Amino acid sequence: MSLLAVEDLSLSFGGLRVLSEVSLEAAQGQILAIIGPNGAGKTSILNCIGGFYRPQHGRILFEGRDITRLSPDRRAALGLARTFQNIALYRGMTVLDNIKLGAHAHLRTGLLGGLMYWGPAQREEMALRQEVEEEIIDFLEIESIRKLPVAALAYGLQKRVELARALAMRPRVLLMDEPVAGMNAEETEDMARFILDIKEERGLTVVLIEHDMNVIMDISDYVVVVNFGQKIAEGAPDQVQAHPEVIKAYLGQKRAGA
Amino acid sequence: MSFFLELVANGVAVGGVYALIALGFVLIYKATSIINFATGEFMMIGAYFFYTFMVLLGLPAVPAFILVMACSALLGLVVERAILRHMLGQPTISIIMVTIGLSSILLGLAELIWTSDFKSFPPLFPRAPVIIGEVVIRSNFFWGFIIAMAAVAAFALLFKYAKVGVAMRATADDQMAAFSMGINVRSMFTVAWAMGAIAAALGGLIIGNIGGIQPNLGHLGLTIFPVVILGGLDSIAGAVVGGFIVGIVENLAGGYLHDYVRGDVKELAPFVVLVLILLIKPYGLFGKQEIERL
Amino acid sequence: MRIGDYKVSYAADEAVFRSGTVRFWLGALFVGLAVFPFLAGDYLLYMANLTGIAIVAAVGLNILTGAAGQISLGHAAFVGIGAYTAALLITRLGLPFLLCLPLAGLSAAFFGVIVGAPSMRMKGLYLCIATLAAQVIFEYVFKNWDGLTGGIRGINVPPPSILGFSLNNEFRFYFVTAPVVIIVVTAARNLFRTRVGRAFIAIRDRDFSAELMGISLFRYKLYAFALSSFLAGVAGCLWVNFIKIVTPEHFPLHESIRYLAMIIVGGLGSVLGSIFGAIFMTIVPEVLKSALNLVSAVSPKAMAFLSPLQTVVFGLLIVVFLVFEPHGLAEMWRRVKNYFRLWPFEH
Numbered sequence: 001m002s003l004l005a006v007e008d009l010s011l012s013f014g015g016l017r018v019l020s021e022v023s024l025e026a027a028q029g030q031i032l033a034i035i036g037p038n039g040a041g042k043t044s045i046l047n048c049i050g051g052f053y054r055p056q057h058g059r060i061l062f063e064g065r066d067i068t069r070l071s072p073d074r075r076a077a078l079g080l081a082r083t084f085q086n087i088a089l090y091r092g093m094t095v096l097d098n099i100k101l102g103a104h105a106h107l108r109t110g111l112l113g114g115l116m117y118w119g120p121a122q123r124e125e126m127a128l129r130q131e132v133e134e135e136i137i138d139f140l141e142i143e144s145i146r147k148l149p150v151a152a153l154a155y156g157l158q159k160r161v162e163l164a165r166a167l168a169m170r171p172r173v174l175l176m177d178e179p180v181a182g183m184n185a186e187e188t189e190d191m192a193r194f195i196l197d198i199k200e201e202r203g204l205t206v207v208l209i210e211h212d213m214n215v216i217m218d219i220s221d222y223v224v225v226v227n228f229g230q231k232i233a234e235g236a237p238d239q240v241q242a243h244p245e246v247i248k249a250y251l252g253q254k255r256a257g258a
Numbered sequence: 259m260s261f262f263l264e265l266v267a268n269g270v271a272v273g274g275v276y277a278l279i280a281l282g283f284v285l286i287y288k289a290t291s292i293i294n295f296a297t298g299e300f301m302m303i304g305a306y307f308f309y310t311f312m313v314l315l316g317l318p319a320v321p322a323f324i325l326v327m328a329c330s331a332l333l334g335l336v337v338e339r340a341i342l343r344h345m346l347g348q349p350t351i352s353i354i355m356v357t358i359g360l361s362s363i364l365l366g367l368a369e370l371i372w373t374s375d376f377k378s379f380p381p382l383f384p385r386a387p388v389i390i391g392e393v394v395i396r397s398n399f400f401w402g403f404i405i406a407m408a409a410v411a412a413f414a415l416l417f418k419y420a421k422v423g424v425a426m427r428a429t430a431d432d433q434m435a436a437f438s439m440g441i442n443v444r445s446m447f448t449v450a451w452a453m454g455a456i457a458a459a460l461g462g463l464i465i466g467n468i469g470g471i472q473p474n475l476g477h478l479g480l481t482i483f484p485v486v487i488l489g490g491l492d493s494i495a496g497a498v499v500g501g502f503i504v505g506i507v508e509n510l511a512g513g514y515l516h517d518y519v520r521g522d523v524k525e526l527a528p529f530v531v532l533v534l535i536l537l538i539k540p541y542g543l544f545g546k547q548e549i550e551r552l
Numbered sequence: 553m554r555i556g557d558y559k560v561s562y563a564a565d566e567a568v569f570r571s572g573t574v575r576f577w578l579g580a581l582f583v584g585l586a587v588f589p590f591l592a593g594d595y596l597l598y599m600a601n602l603t604g605i606a607i608v609a610a611v612g613l614n615i616l617t618g619a620a621g622q623i624s625l626g627h628a629a630f631v632g633i634g635a636y637t638a639a640l641l642i643t644r645l646g647l648p649f650l651l652c653l654p655l656a657g658l659s660a661a662f663f664g665v666i667v668g669a670p671s672m673r674m675k676g677l678y679l680c681i682a683t684l685a686a687q688v689i690f691e692y693v694f695k696n697w698d699g700l701t702g703g704i705r706g707i708n709v710p711p712p713s714i715l716g717f718s719l720n721n722e723f724r725f726y727f728v729t730a731p732v733v734i735i736v737v738t739a740a741r742n743l744f745r746t747r748v749g750r751a752f753i754a755i756r757d758r759d760f761s762a763e764l765m766g767i768s769l770f771r772y773k774l775y776a777f778a779l780s781s782f783l784a785g786v787a788g789c790l791w792v793n794f795i796k797i798v799t800p801e802h803f804p805l806h807e808s809i810r811y812l813a814m815i816i817v818g819g820l821g822s823v824l825g826s827i828f829g830a831i832f833m834t835i836v837p838e839v840l841k842s843a844l845n846l847v848s849a850v851s852p853k854a855m856a857f858l859s860p861l862q863t864v865v866f867g868l869l870i871v872v873f874l875v876f877e878p879h880g881l882a883e884m885w886r887r888v889k890n891y892f893r894l895w896p897f898e899h
Contacts, residue, residue, distance in 0.1 A: 350676040351623050356871055356875070359866075359867040359874070360867060362867030363864050363868055366860045369859070370857060483681045483685075491677070520698070521696035529685040530685075530689070532682075533682065533686075533689070537670050
């Protein structure tokens, strides 16, 4: 059974149709890539899965459970984590606090406990710090920047901190919107390695949007192609690469005789 | 019935002036996305300018009127260049607070320059009230309304047809696009502030002519918030409609509820209406919710 | 002098008092606060009490506006609700002062939630105007509900007492104000070590992505409103028991703006900033007064300029800080501290 399934998703804003009847499935421990030209509706799919957009039609199933009507914060608590195309870190906080924030849904401290910071609240913060350090900061190799404000970081590092924050959400499914966009070759390689490690060591399911075809070919298990809000092809990476519709969508239709 | 008509007529007259003052707010918001909490103080300063030229310097009304517009434009220009230009891209709270700070500076300066004593203009219009059918309107209200409507119409035409107006609308629509079309966005900001200051100052002049002037005249500027929430922050037509509604609501509440409710219902009523509207439509009556992207 | 930062456990790094130096200065501060009332005269003690009360209210507003990013132009109204609640509980029910402190806070928090809940859907300017409307409406109620609030004459309260010990002067009242301030400041600092404080800042910085991080916007905005107005209410209770009268004139829109000015001058989102801001905005008008007093020896009319001059300076401070030091006094303090941290070996 698939861990995450999107069925017949349709979304429009006013008269503008963004998605029509898109379906896709991601199995446990799979890396699913969504590709397509700019404006094809890729990010809208992630936004629907995360709950930021409400589709007019269609269902989203997580572990067989219908989550289409669930609020974004409840979905996050279930284990849907997200990174963003245009980095969405909290600029007023340090790297460490940004990562800790990811664990929000799994913590129990309430308003009163927080004000007193005594006993359980304090223990919870200590345990969280240890978890974040050992499970995430070590893994992503960002020890040296943990106390810096995120605004001071280079672009590539900010992307890495976003991944760290998503991991702190203890996700089952990681939704990544262009994780290597704007990165140099070395940074791209690091990020691809991290994504593979996440899948292999932690058994996470990853749904990612990417334009970098080398990365797609290297790490993804399955590829879905969308154009004009519709799914036009899907399959293993090498199959998809050779698919005529995909070539057409990416390179434009060849005119007869041209 | 004639009591009702009289309240409505006076409401319309005052509403026209509110519309003009709200226009001073809208012009600035439309072009620069800045919420000007000092609109009331611009209004108050405008009234004092008129007082200075007419009473202190003894100029005739028409040149004084023109000088008020020139000085207010200059004030708007200076404020934009000296303060607001540094606030581009700052969070909403900072921008709101900087204009609140500005209003405090203007209020204090007015007290320093003109003292806090009550001042009034010499009579500008014939004293006899204007009578339309059964309805009697005080002459200052009537002529104030005429001037306010003329000014609103002038601004609307300017915004719609003049080159500078078109450029301002383009800037309001999309700053980056306007910039790439060769519009000097920064000078548009300055123009918007100058025009906003003129509109507010004219409103202040009319209000001052009706009830005299004092530095705290600017408090009246708070009434524009119900007006712009009703009419939409960036709509000139909305400012006019909102102004009329608030003027009428205020007068009806003052006229009919006065005996049943304690205190100044007239000032309270627009805010009650405002709350009701925000409860139903959190983005204002004509405001639109933008599609957010991630 | 303090060089480097060596810690062997995460617990040590997360500790409330991070190093011996911090403990030392904090100790010194407490000793100073304890000794102060025995050295200061009535006037200084009066100012200290007012400042302390302002700190409590400013910390509240800074949680809502500075940290959670929800602009409020109605904070003074909530201080007023706390003050009226305390005055009514004392004069009508004869409740003891100490019990009134939390009750006044709860009453203000209740109204804070009533204003806050429908405001959940509003942002930026719209929220700002909604809270402005709340300020206007509450002010109207204070002024006109004679039966409850005493109208413009207000309510007089007797000097408070704790277990029969009367707090009838500035000196004695100081021993209530100071501990309340310390408790409030500590609690606020604590909050920002936990998920609640982080959630507030996340909502301010990017509210939509905060929701995707598992934060319920509704719940945490409501928390921010409740907590902020609770502290306003506590400040109001202290205030009415210190001044011993409450009238509508004490909580106008301008007072709400003054609290906003405090957190801007002090530093948005910083607990320390609220303290600096409250102190600064209380002291500056007094300094102006003294300066004009000196001038009036030469030209007797100078005092007439006091009020307008204070108005101008008040506005100038807001504008100058926003333009030149948007992170306020707290940021200036941090820079000074960093300079001295490695001093004299900064290179």
